[in-house]
Amino acid sequence: MRITYGVSEEVYVIGESRRVAYGIAAYADAETDQTSTIVASVNDISSDREAVEALVELCNSLELDVVHLNDVVEDFLCRT
Numbered sequence: 001m002r003i004t005y006g007v008s009e010e011v012y013v014i015g016e017s018r019r020v021a022y023g024i025a026a027y028a029d030a031e032t033d034q035t036s037t038i039v040a041s042v043n044d045i046s047s048d049r050e051a052v053e054a055l056v057e058l059c060n061s062l063e064l065d066v067v068h069l070n071d072v073v074e075d076f077l078c079r080t
Contacts, residue, residue, distance in 0.1 A: 002029045003039070003066050005059040007052050010043055021045070022052040024059070024073065026066045040066050042073045 008023040023043035027036040046052050055076055058064075064072060 003027065003064070004029065004036070005056045005064070007049065007056050008041060008043060009049075019047065020049075021047055022049050024052060024056055024069070026069055040069050042069060045073055045077065 004027050006025050006027060008025045010021050010023065012019045012021065021044040023041060023045050025038050025041040028039045029036050045055075055072070059069075059072065
């Protein structure tokens, strides 16, 4: 099973206030067709899209195993 990572986006609205937060989602690519299924995700990592995109790029280039996703996000949050 091949895992790829992508940026997720959520919008939070409280009254007149609006906040956009970015997270990371892990997708398992089906071997028989062109579909993908989200197998893990971590939401609301940062409001800095570029930082999350860089994290996603690193996860994909290192072919991160999905079991390590939470640890990687924790390390990312400790460094920012």
